[in-house]
Amino acid sequence: MVLDVTSERVRPQRSVRRIVTPRRNSSRLLAAVITFLTLVATLAGISFPGTVSQSVFVPLIVCAGFLLSGRTLARAIAVVVAGYLVVVAYAWGDRTVEWSVACVVLAVVGLVFFVTRNVQALGVPLSVGSGMLKDLRERLDRQALAPELPDDVRMEHCVLPAKGGAFSGDFVVCARHGDQLDVALTDVSGSGHSAGMRALLLSGALSGLLGETDPAGFLPAANRYLIRQGWRDGFASAIHIALDLRTGSYSIGTAGHPSAAHYHADSRRWEMVTGAEGLLLGLFEQGRDDFSRAAGILAPGDVVVLYSDGVVEGPGGDITAGTQRLLAMTQSAISEGLTGGAHRICTTSAALGGDDDRSVVVIWRDGNRRYRRPML
Secondary structure, eight states: OOOOOHHHHHHHHHHHHHHHSOOHHHHHHHHHHHHHHHHHHHHHHHHOTTTSOGGGHHHHHHHHHHHOOHHHHHHHHHHHHHHHHHHHHHOOOOHHHHHHHHHHHHHHHHHHHHHHHTTTTTTOOHHHHHHHHHHHHHHHHHHTSOOOOOTTEEEEEEEEOGGGOSOOSEEEEEEEETTEEEEEEEEESSOHHHHHHHHHHHHHHHHHHTTTSOHHHHHHHHHHHHHHHTOTTOOEEEEEEEEETTTOEEEEEEESOOOOEEEETTTTEEEEOOSOBOOOBTSSOOOGGGSBEEEEEOOTTOEEEEEOHHHHOOTTOOHHHHHHHHHHHHHHHHHHOSTTHHHHHHHHHHHTOOSSOEEEEEEEEOOSSOOOOOOO
């Protein structure tokens, strides 16, 4: 059988082109509108020099910088500046006012070119660039949404960027293939926009690996991908759980990441999942044998919590105390109802201080048993 891949290639290319670059006709139309408004402002400035302020050209420069890019931007600003100079030549008045306006125009032009210099490599205006970042962030959020699950299994997550930022170095990806649910929580080194950009790239790769490799092969494959990138300080920690939705049996693997916590409804006790060990991703070549996995069973009424180190690392740096706080916060969420519990845990942890990103994944299985106060 012969597959015609031409149409399949063209479709994503068109989609990407539609996102990354504005249509030429749209750019030309915007440039024409700015040119027309410049002409109107120029004629008004010449005809009514005492009424029309020369600062009317400043908003036109700002609009051009926000809506246009590349040569189209340069030509539009040249037209606006030319119109301003014509008005200055024909309506020279109070030199103090004229020089102040000239300084403002010069400063705005310099600021526009300085800000747009960083996006010249993409060839997109600032408005499109902002839309791209928003779209990428929304895509990252969608990758963490839980797929359709059986009635007795629930999953929630929360990722809270440090200092109220828009991007986080923590991310969650999940996928379901048949009766298996795979969830990975990853903490990329660094913070802020630089870590956020690496997290965006890495999340796409790990999302593609989830479910396509067996559980034992996921972390080694993620490690190989990170090493190939060659990022400076591009290491990451991760925890991965593969859950059988029919039986509740699971296996957990970690790579330099805090252990998961398991609440057993029968014994009313919390247990830190041990036996899952592995080094950070992206540092060394590692195989399957380097990432040991732990196994367990999510029985009816049980809860498993995955979290990043930002949740348990308080201002004092005491991990043990931070873990106890996490278990107490999770138990409070259990008592109040686990729906919305992941978000409450993150926000409560953030209120205690610290400048690291925070992320929590809560997976639980409904049962006939009621949750009772645990014996910590």
